[in-house]
Amino acid sequence: MAVVEVPKPSExxxxxxxxxxxxxxxxxxxxxxxEQELSFSEFQIPVQKWTTVLEAILYVKQNFDHSLAVRYxxxxxxxxxxxxxxxxxxxxxxxxxxxELNSNVITVEPMNNFPIIRDLAVDFKQLIxxxxxxxxxxxxxxxxVTPESKEFVQTPQDLEKFLQFxxxxxxxxxxxxxxxxxxxxxFIGPQGLAQAYRYVADNRDKGKDDRLKIVxxxxxxxxxxxxxxxxxxxxxxxxxxxxxxxxxxxxxxFRK
Amino acid sequence: MRESIIMKIHYGTALGAVAxxxxxxxxxxxxxxxxxxxxxxxxxxYHFLPYALMLEAILILLxxxxxxxxxxxxxxxxxxxxxxxxxxxxxxxxxxxxIAYGSRTILMAGMGVS
Numbered sequence: 425m426a427v428v429e430v431p432k433p434s435e436x437x438x439x440x441x442x443x444x445x446x447x448x449x450x451x452x453x454x455x456x457x458x459e460q461e462l463s464f465s466e467f468q469i470p471v472q473k474w475t476t477v478l479e480a481i482l483y484v485k486q487n488f489d490h491s492l493a494v495r496y497x498x499x500x501x502x503x504x505x506x507x508x509x510x511x512x513x514x515x516x517x518x519x520x521x522x523x524e525l526n527s528n529v530i531t532v533e534p535m536n537n538f539p540i541i542r543d544l545a546v547d548f549k550q551l552i553x554x555x556x557x558x559x560x561x562x563x564x565x566x567x568x569v570t571p572e573s574k575e576f577v578q579t580p581q582d583l584e585k586f587l588q589f590x591x592x593x594x595x596x597x598x599x600x601x602x603x604x605x606x607x608x609x610x611f612i613g614p615q616g617l618a619q620a621y622r623y624v625a626d627n628r629d630k631g632k633d634d635r636l637k638i639v640x641x642x643x644x645x646x647x648x649x650x651x652x653x654x655x656x657x658x659x660x661x662x663x664x665x666x667x668x669x670x671x672x673x674x675x676x677x678f679r680k
Numbered sequence: 681m682r683e684s685i686i687m688k689i690h691y692g693t694a695l696g697a698v699a700x701x702x703x704x705x706x707x708x709x710x711x712x713x714x715x716x717x718x719x720x721x722x723x724x725x726y727h728f729l730p731y732a733l734m735l736e737a738i739l740i741l742l743x744x745x746x747x748x749x750x751x752x753x754x755x756x757x758x759x760x761x762x763x764x765x766x767x768x769x770x771x772x773x774x775x776x777x778x779i780a781y782g783s784r785t786i787l788m789a790g791m792g793v794s
Binding site: 607608 | 682684687756757759
């Protein structure tokens with residue numbers, strides 16, 4: 425039988441971390457509509473071992489500057505609202521603990537490759553429009569539910585082909601990390617391409633040809649250089665770089 | 681032309697060029713490298729029809745691959761329908777000019793016209 429012992433007082437004191445209890449939070453401030461150039465505001469924030477970057481930003485809003493613009497909602501890496509550059513790397517603020525960053529100075533900036541609305545909030549118009557362009561729904565003639573309808577059969581193996589890509593929360597971190605998106609603003613982007621693959625690989629879907637036509641464009645799938653940074657930054661473990669290579673397989677005739 | 685067809689040509693020309701350039705380099709190794717660059721030896725290559733045809737094939741493969749690669753880079757640098765049309769037709773024209781000029785050289789050397 426397993427025995428769980430309460431740590432003795434001396435052991436408990438040994439487990440204390442050397443985490444400093446105050447950090448400097450540098451926040452990028454800008455307002456393009458008011459022609460305000462980018463500058464950084466610095467704040468001293470008290471932190472605990474479990475404090476997230478989002479909590480630190482909200483502390484600033486509550487105690488120092490309520491005019492700070494930041495988008496957030498669920499605080500549990502489900503809504504994809506609080507994507508930003510944290511110490512130079514795109515990440516979700518609610519999913520990044522300050523203690524993980526191993527630094528007393530935390531710099532937060534708006535995500536790259538998106539137009540800035542104000543401070544940390546960026547415009548998702550292009551991301552959402554590219555996502556919609558991929559027809560992110562099952563296409564088939566008999567998809568209407570009737571009294572005679574049965575569920576579409578899908579084996580666990582069929583599901584495995586696209587499951588990880590359905591975890592996408594549209595946070596835009598992959599597009600922000602993509603080097604092609606930095607130069608080619610018409611590029612569909614890893615998020616849209618991964619979603620195209622998610623539906624193309626779904627055995628219930630019949631819209632493969634439509635989607636392949638959309639991605640087979642001069643600013644489509646072929647502009648990916650396979651840097652892999654999109655997969656590296658995804659907070660949900662989605663691998664858009666792999667989706668793009670698998671989707672290319674359909675266009676090159678390796679996959680049916 | 682659809683982008684997937686263009687990219688299939690791009691990958692195909694790359695593979696073809698690697699294979700034929702390898703043959704071309706191996707042929708240089710059949711004798712001392714400095715000898716292979718002697719005037720008579722170079723002209724003899726053009727007079728030997730299979731070798732001249734291989735040089736023509738290398739010329740076409742590298743022109744198509746190179747200028748399509750340049751087209752892709754330029755399309756990523758800037759966007760806009762007029763600019764993109766200009767780049768697409770410009771690369772095609774550059775490809776054709778280089779192939780025509782190279783073929784003229786191969787033909788003239790093969791026929792012994794200097």
